[in-house]
Amino acid sequence: MTAREAVLRALRSGRPEGVDLPEGAPPAEAASYRQALHTDAVRTFCGRAEELGVRVHRPGAPEALLAVLTEVCRDRRVYVEPALGWLAPALERAGARVVRWEDLPEAEVGITVADYGLAETGTLVLLAAPERPRSGSLLPPVHVAVLPEDRVLGDLFDLWERVDDLPSALTLVTGPSRSADIEMSLAVGVHGPGTVHVVLVSAGLLEEATRAPAK
Amino acid sequence: MRPTSAGFKDASARAVHDPALREAIVRVTGSLGVRRAQVTAELPHFDALRDRAKRIKEHTLAHLDRYLEQLEEAVRSRGGHVHWCRDGEEAVGCVVRICREVGARVVAKSKSMVTEELELNRALVQAGMEVVETDLGEFVVQLSGDRPSHLIAPIIHKRREDVAELFSRHLGTPPDAPVQVLTAAARAHLRRAFLRADVGITGANFLVAQTGSVVLVENEGNARMVTTRPRVHVAVAGLEKVIPRLADLAVFLPLLVRSATGQRLSVYVSLLSGPRRPRELDGPDAFHLVLVDNGRTRTWLDPDLREALQCIRCSACLNVCPVYERAGGHAYGSVYSGPIGAVVTPALAGGRGLLDLPFASSLCGACRDVCPLRIDIPRMLVALRARASAAPQARWERRLARLAAWVLQHPTAYRWASALGRLGERGLRRSRWLPEPLRAWAQARELPRLSSKPFHRRVRP
Numbered sequence: 032m033t034a035r036e037a038v039l040r041a042l043r044s045g046r047p048e049g050v051d052l053p054e055g056a057p058p059a060e061a062a063s064y065r066q067a068l069h070t071d072a073v074r075t076f077c078g079r080a081e082e083l084g085v086r087v088h089r090p091g092a093p094e095a096l097l098a099v100l101t102e103v104c105r106d107r108r109v110y111v112e113p114a115l116g117w118l119a120p121a122l123e124r125a126g127a128r129v130v131r132w133e134d135l136p137e138a139e140v141g142i143t144v145a146d147y148g149l150a151e152t153g154t155l156v157l158l159a160a161p162e163r164p165r166s167g168s169l170l171p172p173v174h175v176a177v178l179p180e181d182r183v184l185g186d187l188f189d190l191w192e193r194v195d196d197l198p199s200a201l202t203l204v205t206g207p208s209r210s211a212d213i214e215m216s217l218a219v220g221v222h223g224p225g226t227v228h229v230v231l232v233s234a235g236l237l238e239e240a241t242r243a244p245a246k
Numbered sequence: 247m248r249p250t251s252a253g254f255k256d257a258s259a260r261a262v263h264d265p266a267l268r269e270a271i272v273r274v275t276g277s278l279g280v281r282r283a284q285v286t287a288e289l290p291h292f293d294a295l296r297d298r299a300k301r302i303k304e305h306t307l308a309h310l311d312r313y314l315e316q317l318e319e320a321v322r323s324r325g326g327h328v329h330w331c332r333d334g335e336e337a338v339g340c341v342v343r344i345c346r347e348v349g350a351r352v353v354a355k356s357k358s359m360v361t362e363e364l365e366l367n368r369a370l371v372q373a374g375m376e377v378v379e380t381d382l383g384e385f386v387v388q389l390s391g392d393r394p395s396h397l398i399a400p401i402i403h404k405r406r407e408d409v410a411e412l413f414s415r416h417l418g419t420p421p422d423a424p425v426q427v428l429t430a431a432a433r434a435h436l437r438r439a440f441l442r443a444d445v446g447i448t449g450a451n452f453l454v455a456q457t458g459s460v461v462l463v464e465n466e467g468n469a470r471m472v473t474t475r476p477r478v479h480v481a482v483a484g485l486e487k488v489i490p491r492l493a494d495l496a497v498f499l500p501l502l503v504r505s506a507t508g509q510r511l512s513v514y515v516s517l518l519s520g521p522r523r524p525r526e527l528d529g530p531d532a533f534h535l536v537l538v539d540n541g542r543t544r545t546w547l548d549p550d551l552r553e554a555l556q557c558i559r560c561s562a563c564l565n566v567c568p569v570y571e572r573a574g575g576h577a578y579g580s581v582y583s584g585p586i587g588a589v590v591t592p593a594l595a596g597g598r599g600l601l602d603l604p605f606a607s608s609l610c611g612a613c614r615d616v617c618p619l620r621i622d623i624p625r626m627l628v629a630l631r632a633r634a635s636a637a638p639q640a641r642w643e644r645r646l647a648r649l650a651a652w653v654l655q656h657p658t659a660y661r662w663a664s665a666l667g668r669l670g671e672r673g674l675r676r677s678r679w680l681p682e683p684l685r686a687w688a689q690a691r692e693l694p695r696l697s698s699k700p701f702h703r704r705v706r707p
């Protein structure tokens with residue numbers, strides 16, 4: 032008998048009284064709390080993220096977006112994930128040294144898209160894809176995430192309604208990397224980035240910016 | 247899982263007389279407890295989430311065979327491999343074999359209690375591999391040849407000075423380095439390990455049957471590293487970790503994180519579903535899920551102890567336990583310490599040895615009140631005590647209990663016994679004259695004086 036058969040046989044030998052699986056929707060008791068989350072999700076997101084030490088930027092125009100990124104990236108080695116490849120020329124012109132994928136371990140800044148934001152916890156949701164490698168938001172000590180405002184959801188219940196076909200890796204990022212293992216004193220940037228910037232953009236702005244650097 | 251010491255009593259005796267250890271434990275458990283209370287009070291539906299989680303666990307455990315098969319199918323359909331292991335030996339052998347097959351020389355691990363339970367590191371080292379623990383606390387544990395003493399704060403028993411001294415020997419940091427410098431040194435050292443490692447080994451906080459995902463909850467980023475950079479990812483998980491659906495994570499993640507560290511969400515939560523896909527630039531080429539029984543189906547078949555399998559290892563029960571606070575985690579002689587450890591350890595071991603662990607509790611019930619799954623730990627401790635007192639070693643206890651029962655049923659005997667007690671109590675106060683084990687018993691207690699006129703004679707003269 033294989034281990035698989037042995038385990039399954041044991042589990043079938045004494046089925047206990049079971050209860051039905053509860054529905055997956057949020058519990059009724061959460062209704063007013065969740066409604067408050069949804070009424071001003073973007074502002075709640077910003078507040079919760081800033082509490083954790085995340086620096087939130089809200090540029091209103093393509094020039095402002097570039098100015099924010101330039102401020103963070105000037106004179107630094109920067110990895111830009113392929114999904115945002117159009118940013119690279121503008122960043123180079125602004126004085127950043129854009130590095131190739133192979134040199135990612137030496138990058139000082141990683142710029143990525145964030146697919147969703149969660150207001151309740153100030154969380155970024157990152158979905159892995161060919162043009163969205165996992166390491167871009169992980170290896171460099173500074174992570175810059177570009178998040179479209181209309182992608183800010185309330186909480187995890189909202190997220191699972193939108194994402195059910197999972198990529199190879201879905202990562203929730205809530206603030207900078209930290210540890211309190213030594214005497215409970217907070218140390219940031221343990222293995223992941225110690226500095227996290229979120230650049231919140233309107234959907235229109237992102238589109239405009241995509242075209243702008245081509246000029 | 248080998249218990250380290252003869253028993254809880256001896257091991258805790260040392261800890262009780264170590265004020266520095268006590269202070270360190272109180273600092274950590276106290277601040278975790280305060281933060282837990284704050285962030286759980288923030289959710290008006292926290293109790294509704296607890297009830298929901300309890301029902302999901304009851305349902306899942308009742309149909310565990312079905313969910314494990316669904317999980318296996320989902321992992322396979324995403325290109326992963328599933329290995330079933332009856333006991334520690336099979337599980338360790340399985341992981342060693344996977345590592346050998348891919349020619350692994352360096353193995354990077356993120357924090358995992360089940361691999362501690364299996365003592366996996368020893369076997370990997372014996373097989374000639376270099377094993378690197380990458381969680382900061384576990385790295386310290388490994389460097390100092392120690393054991394973790396708390397489920398989520400493994401070096402709760404160490405002071406900053408201990409870590410500074412350790413790092414100055416191994417990593418060349420100044421002997422009085424502050425925490426941020428120590429952390430930076432560990433980061434630089436472990437970064438090289440991540441980039442060199444052939445295999446990354448993790449545990450799993452949850453396994454999602456619907457999608458075949460391994461869910462990892464952490465703050466440092468080391469679990470992300472070991473599942474992103476090495477060629478192979480091996481996740482080792484107990485059978486009980488499976489939950490049915492993605493949507494259930496919206497229930498379990500807030501319960502786990504808010505109860506464990508008092509954060510709203512931990513810094514990183516990774517849902518890993520199979521190896522990397524075509525054209526992806528990183529992620530492992532191969533993914534293995536090692537499902538470990540090692541006493542879990544036996545626990546599952548035991549109606550008294552089955553509830554222990556609902557535990558999500560948040561450690562909230564450790565942080566409120568007066569016994570854990572005084573005895574420290576090492577006294578439990580197992581990787582699972584605190585109230586839930588006093589149940590899980592003997593349950594997984596099938597009742598062999600460890601007879602005194604269930605007595606390491608005042609049965610105050612704080613653990614049950616704080617448990618996000620409302621696990622009735624005191625009930626299980628009492629059940630385990632009943633078994634322990636039925637064991638042959640407890641012969642004298644049983645005789646004493648029978649004698650007491652007889653005395654209480656016979657008024658004359660009772661009057662004689664209380665008269666004797668008034669004489670005897672004087673002896674107990676002069677404890678240094680007493681023979682063992684009465685002496686140790688009397689030394690640690692201050693008895694209230696027996697009244698010269700018993701209660702029943704006052705009400706009915």
